[in-house]
Amino acid sequence: MIRYRLFEIWRLVAALLIMLYHFGHFAPGAGLAVKDELESLRPLLDMFFIISGFLIFTRYGDQVRDARSYGIYLYKRLIRLYPLHLATMSYFVLVGLLVLAGVLRSGGEPELYDWSALPSNLLLIQAWGVEDRLTFNFVSWSLSAEWFAYLLLPVIIVAYRQWGLAGLFALLFACYASLELMVRSGVMPFESWVKADTWGAYRTFADFVLGALLSLLVHRSRLSVSARWPAWIAILLACTSMVLQLNIYVTLFALAVAVFLAGLVERNDPERYTYPVFLRAAAAVSFGIYLWHPVTESMFFSYLWSHHIRSESIGLFFTYTGCVMLLTVFVAIASFRLFENTLSGYLLRVVGLARPKTVAKEARVSANR
Template sequence: MIRYRFFEIWRFLAALLIMLYHFSHFAPPETQWVKDDLERLRPLLDLFFIISGFLIFTRYEREVKDVATYLTYLGKRLARLYPLHLFTLAYFVLVGLAVQVGWSNTGGNPDLFDWSALPTQLLLVHAWGFEDRLSFNFVSWSLSAEWFAYLMLPVILIAYRRAGLGGLGLLVLLSFAFLEALVASGVTPFRRWIDIDSWGAYRVFADFALGAFISVLAARSRLRIVSTLYPWIAVMATCVSMLIGMTVYVNIALIALAIFLAAVTEKNRPAVCAYPLFLRPAAIVSFGVYLWHPVVESLMFSLIWSRYLEGHSSGIFFGYVAVSMLITIIIAMLSFRFLENPVAGYFLSRLGGSRKNDRVPQG
């Protein structure tokens, strides 16, 4: 079984850049350019989603055959997503309650604590168009959107099983056309689909369909690429394209090319993509880094930095950022080992799965 170590590394690096972007909102005025430059890397979120679509399709294309296997697959995915979502949501609910009763006036923007949105948060449907703005753990919109894409996997499977690669290609085109129509209609509060978050389910489904398309292309490819240089050139070209402001479809095409080259390279020569084993505990927790960093931000920046340290030099700020990022990575590693895996294992055992032999896929 191919491990796709490239994807582990890229998702981890993307999670770090997203975390740096959010922390940089607290930067001194003279370094606001950092936030502005990182803002241009927004399509890296789509790297996350396209890779997820690739991995989910690769893992479950043959396994999901009927209602029973579909429900088993959904149970595994929910076991992966929901425990940490619920835990971080509970944290922000407690912060919101503390703000509401006057025990605290920090910990995040007061607009985050939209109590009317709590039901959709609990049901994991808050990025399906039911809400017009983000609330509580603001990055959890992507979990809601991925959950939608997981539920819609049969649409992708039917397109492939009925019409092959051409069916997947058509589904990709229709999905992005729907996004364009959704934005043009004025139904959403967004002018570009690349900015969609509270309606992000439809953006992520398009990315998932593209990931499935790339998965089939890579599996069928006869290219003899064995050097890691080509995938890295492609991903660097993607970042440059974003920074210089190329159109979103150029960026998406470059992301797709990078993922394709990485998959083909690792298929041809898995060992060449290996990285030191001691780095793996950090590299595999990109999901945790992504979901935990708003919690760290609320404590380290909205509370401590804004109250006690704001106004210090840029050097002190970025040193503080580095410490905060390291704290986030450590929390994510501990969470993966002591919270997410045990809870997921318990959940799967209740469904009749084996924790030893049925590891929760990272997807």
């Protein structure tokens, strides 16, 4: 099984930047400029979704052929996503209850604890346009959006099996055209679909289609390139496009080129490591870092920094931030090894889908897809 190590390190860097962006909202004075600068990197979330579409289609595009295989596929994806979602959301439910009972003075942003939105969060539909703001573990909108894309994988598969690459290109065009129409008609209440979160499911599905298309292009390509530097240049150009705030489709094209080149070189030379080995554990848990960081933000910034430290020192703030970021990475690694992987293995065994021991280690590493 190909590891796609470039995807691993890119997703790790993106998760760290997103975490820094959210922590940066608590910076004193001029330190807020870091948060403002990172705001332009919002399309990195689209990179996450494109890579997810690439990996999911690569793994399941041939496997999902009937109702049973579709059910098995959904079960595997659900036990990968939902336990961590439920654990991190439960923290915010607990904090909300303590605030409601008057035990805590505040729990960060009061609007996070909207009890009417709890059912949609439990059902993972909060990013389908049913809510008007983010609640509880606010970043879990992206899980809701990915779940939407997982459910609609058969649409992508049918488009390809019926009409080939032309079918996927047509579906891709229809998805982004629909996003533009939804924004311009006011159906999607955002100035751009790039900023959609409570409506992020539709943005994510479009990115998934792009990822699936790139997976097929990599599979069919006869290019023998194995050098990593073109893929790195492409991803840096995509980030430059974000910083310069060029048209989103310029950025998407650069991201598509980067993902294509990364997939191609990993296919051609799958054994080469593209980042230091000591980062391997962290690179495998970018999903966990992304979901756990609002919890550490709540503890160490909304509460401890805001109510007890309250320093105006920018140096102290960013030293403190670095420590909390490192702690979050260790929490994500521990969560994956002791909770997520153990529970998912048990849930697979319960229904007779346990992975063979000979490939268990490799499967654990690739489970972050």
